Amino acid sequence: MPKDLHAEIIADLAATLNAWLAERGNHPPVALAPPTREGAGDLALPCHPYARTLRLSPQVIATQLAEVARTHPLVAAAEPVAGFLNLRFDGAALARRALPWALTDDAALGRSDALDGRRILVEYCSPNTNKPLHLGHTRNIVLGSTVAALARAAGAEVVQINLINDRGVHICKSMLAYQRFGEGATPESVGRKSDHYVGDLYVRFEKAFAEEFKTHGEPRGIEKDTYFNTESPLGAEVRRMLQAWEAGDAEVRALWRTMNGWCESGFEATYGRMGVRFDQVDRESQTYLLGKDLIAAGLEREVFERDPSGAVVFDLSRIGLEGKKAVLRSDGTSVYTTQDLGTAVQRLDQHGFDRMIYVVGNEQDHHFQVLFGILEHLRPEVKGRLFHMSYGMVELPDGKMKSREGKVVDADNLMDDLHALAYAAARERNPDMDDAEVHRRAEAIALGGLKFFLLKFGPATGFVFDKERSIALEGETGAYCQYAYARAGSILRKLAAAGEPTASPDYGALTLPQEQAVIHALMAFPGEVRTAALELKPNLLTKAVFEIARAFAAFFNSAEARVIGAEPAIAAARADLVRAARRSLEAGLHLLGMTPLEEM
RNA sequence: GCCCCCAUAGCUCAGUCGGAUAGAGCACAGGUUUCCUAAACCUGGGGUCGCAGGUUCGAAUCCUGCUGGGGGCGCCA
Numbered sequence A: 001m002p003k004d005l006h007a008e009i010i011a012d013l014a015a016t017l018n019a020w021l022a023e024r025g026n027h028p029p030v031a032l033a034p035p036t037r038e039g040a041g042d043l044a045l046p047c048h049p050y051a052r053t054l055r056l057s058p059q060v061i062a063t064q065l066a067e068v069a070r071t072h073p074l075v076a077a078a079e080p081v082a083g084f085l086n087l088r089f090d091g092a093a094l095a096r097r098a099l100p101w102a103l104t105d106d107a108a109l110g111r112s113d114a115l116d117g118r119r120i121l122v123e124y125c126s127p128n129t130n131k132p133l134h135l136g137h138t139r140n141i142v143l144g145s146t147v148a149a150l151a152r153a154a155g156a157e158v159v160q161i162n163l164i165n166d167r168g169v170h171i172c173k174s175m176l177a178y179q180r181f182g183e184g185a186t187p188e189s190v191g192r193k194s195d196h197y198v199g200d201l202y203v204r205f206e207k208a209f210a211e212e213f214k215t216h217g218e219p220r221g222i223e224k225d226t227y228f229n230t231e232s233p234l235g236a237e238v239r240r241m242l243q244a245w246e247a248g249d250a251e252v253r254a255l256w257r258t259m260n261g262w263c264e265s266g267f268e269a270t271y272g273r274m275g276v277r278f279d280q281v282d283r284e285s286q287t288y289l290l291g292k293d294l295i296a297a298g299l300e301r302e303v304f305e306r307d308p309s310g311a312v313v314f315d316l317s318r319i320g321l322e323g324k325k326a327v328l329r330s331d332g333t334s335v336y337t338t339q340d341l342g343t344a345v346q347r348l349d350q351h352g353f354d355r356m357i358y359v360v361g362n363e364q365d366h367h368f369q370v371l372f373g374i375l376e377h378l379r380p381e382v383k384g385r386l387f388h389m390s391y392g393m394v395e396l397p398d399g400k401m402k403s404r405e406g407k408v409v410d411a412d413n414l415m416d417d418l419h420a421l422a423y424a425a426a427r428e429r430n431p432d433m434d435d436a437e438v439h440r441r442a443e444a445i446a447l448g449g450l451k452f453f454l455l456k457f458g459p460a461t462g463f464v465f466d467k468e469r470s471i472a473l474e475g476e477t478g479a480y481c482q483y484a485y486a487r488a489g490s491i492l493r494k495l496a497a498a499g500e501p502t503a504s505p506d507y508g509a510l511t512l513p514q515e516q517a518v519i520h521a522l523m524a525f526p527g528e529v530r531t532a533a534l535e536l537k538p539n540l541l542t543k544a545v546f547e548i549a550r551a552f553a554a555f556f557n558s559a560e561a562r563v564i565g566a567e568p569a570i571a572a573a574r575a576d577l578v579r580a581a582r583r584s585l586e587a588g589l590h591l592l593g594m595t596p597l598e599e600m
Numbered sequence B: 001g002c003c004c005c006c007a008u009a010g011c012u013c014a015g016u017c018g019g020a021u022a023g024a025g026c027a028c029a030g031g032u033u034u035c036c037u038a039a040a041c042c043u044g045g046g047g048u049c050g051c052a053g054g055u056u057c058g059a060a061u062c063c064u065g066c067u068g069g070g071g072g073c074g075c076c077a
Helices: A005-022 A048-054 A058-070 A091-104 A135-153 A169-182 A194-220 A224-230 A233-246 A250-274 A292-300 A336-351 A362-378 A411-429 A435-455 A478-498 A513-535 A538-557 A568-591
Strands: A043-046 A075-081 A084-089 A119-123 A157-164 A280-283 A312-315 A324-328 A355-361 A386-391
Touching: A005 A043, A005 A058, A005 A091, A005 A513, A043 A058, A048 A058, A058 A075, A058 A084, A084 A091, A091 A513, A091 A568, A119 A135, A119 A336, A135 A157, A135 A250, A135 A355, A135 A386, A135 A411, A135 A435, A135 A513, A135 A538, A135 A568, A157 A336, A169 A194, A169 A233, A169 A250, A194 A224, A194 A233, A194 A250, A224 A233, A233 A250, A250 A411, A250 A435, A292 A324, A292 A336, A292 A362, A312 A362, A324 A336, A324 A362, A336 A355, A336 A362, A355 A362, A362 A386, A411 A435, A435 A478, A435 A538, A478 A538, A478 A568, A513 A538, A513 A568, A538 A568
Parallel strands: A119 A157, A119 A355, A157 A280, A355 A386
Antiparallel strands: A043 A084, A075 A084, A312 A324
C-alpha cells in the first residue's frame, strides 16, 4: 500500500503535540502544516486557538510545545515565534528517511488509496457530429482524461464515457448540405479528414442559409432564429429531414449513418493523437428516448406535476431555485433534461457508481444544478455522488470563440501548428538530427505543452490560449518539466559511462539546499496528487510536477551538487536522488498524459 | 428584474472551510559557460489582495452594502 511519508511524519509529530494538549484538557487537534510564510521552517503551528482554554499566552504555549517537539528525532529546531511554533527538520535525518521511500514507494508515483474500491464515471468530450473538435473540446478532453487518470491513481475503478450528440437539427444541416452540394463525394475522394469534411458541409449550409436570410428575412426585420423556424424553406427542409430521421426513413438513416461514421472516425484520429481512449460511448440517438418512464413514475410519486398546458414540470423551489423546469413537453416529447435524467439513472443501474463526474463548461452550471436536484428527488441514493466539473471558457488572443462566425481554433489544426513551432525550435538546436526523431520530439513537446498549459489553470478559470507560451521551455510549462526529466536521464547515462560509485550511498550527506529542495518537492508530491484527485483540481498536479522539475533544475545546475566526480558515498546518494526525481517526474508526466523524453 | 462566478505584482494566474512579513511564471534589470544539455541556473526591484463597513486575538479568505466584468434564468442543447 502506498505510504505518504510526508503525511505520516506530520501525523506522527501532531500526535506528540496533541498528547501534550490532551493532558491539559479538550482541544481541537493541532493544525500542523507547512507555513505560508517563507523562512519559518518546514512546519508551523498557530497556538492562539489554545490560549483561552489553557489560560496561557500563545507564545508560552508555543514555547512549551517547542520543548515537546524537540524530542522528536526528525526535528532539528523548534522555535516559538509570535505565538507560532516553528519546526525545522533535521535535513540529514529527513534524507535518510526520504530517499529509500522515494526510490521504491508507489506513493512517490502519485498512487494512493484515497479512492480505493470506488467506481467513478467520468463523462467528457461530448461532441456534436456535425463539425470537428475545437479548442474548447481540447480543454474538456484534457481535463476529463486527467481527472480519470488521477482517480485511477487514487485506487478508483474508472469508466470514461463519451456522450456523443449524434442527432438533431444541427446534424441534419450537414446532411442536407451533403444532399444538395455533396455530389456523392467522400472524404477520401476530396482528400479531406473525414470530420473536417462534415464540418465543411455544415459551414456550407450555414452560408446558404445566411444568404437566404439576407434576401428574404433580414429586409423585413425578422429575427434569424424565428425566420429559420417559421418561413425559411431551408429550415423547413431540415425539420422535414429530422422528422424523417425520427420516423426511421431508410434513406435518411443511411446518410446519417455514413456521415456520423465520417465524423466519429475523424474524432477517433484526434483522440488517438491526444492519447485518450473511452471505455464507453453513449450516443444520444440511443438515449434520447430514455427518461420518459422515469418521468411517469415521478409524476405518480408527485415529484413532478402537470401544468395547465399539459407539460410535466418540476417545481424548482423544491431545490431552492426559482421557477419550474419542464421535463416533458405538452405534446409528450422529451427535452434535453429528460434524456439526461434517463441516462444518469441508466448508468446508476448499470454501474452502481460512487461518483459520476460531468466535465462540462460553466455555461451549464444552472442545468446541472437542476439536473442533480431532480435526480436526488427521483433517486435519493445519488445525493453527494454527482459532480459537475465546471470549467471556464478558453479564449483566443483576439477574443472569444464563436462557432457561428466560424471563429474557432480547430483542435487538429492547433496540434499541427504547435507541432510546427516545436519542430522549428528542435530543428534549430539539432541541425543534423534525423528528421523522424525531430518530429517525434516535436510531437511530444507540442502535445505535452498543450496539455500542461490547459491544465495549469484552475478549472473554473477562463483564460487566453497562447500558442508560443504553451510550448515554451521557460517558466511553468510542459517542456520545462520534460527537460528536467531528460536531464535526469542524461546524468544517469553519463554516470554509468564514467563508472558507478562503488561506495554505498550516504543519504545523510544530502543536506545542501539544492538537495533538500528536491527532497521536499518529492515528499510533497503524493499529497498534492491526492488532493488533485479528490477535489478535481488538475492544476495541483501540474504545480506539483513543476515544483519537482524546478527544484531538480536548481540541483543539476549547481556546481556544488555534482554527481560525477563527487566522493563515492555522496555520488551514490546524489545518483539515487536523481533516480528518485526522475521516477516521480516520469509518473507525473504520465499522469498529465505527457510523453517523457530521454533527450531534448 | 433575479441567480451564479470573477476582481490579487506591469501581464497571466495560484492562494479563498480565517493564521505570521500574500506566492509562482512571464516581462524587466544584473550575473553565471575550461562545470553531469545555457532549451538551464542565480540575484534583484515590483502589492491600498476592486471600494466601504462588520465579525475575530488574527481577514485576500467569513458577513453586509457598493462599483466594475463574465455567465445563466427555454416546452433549446
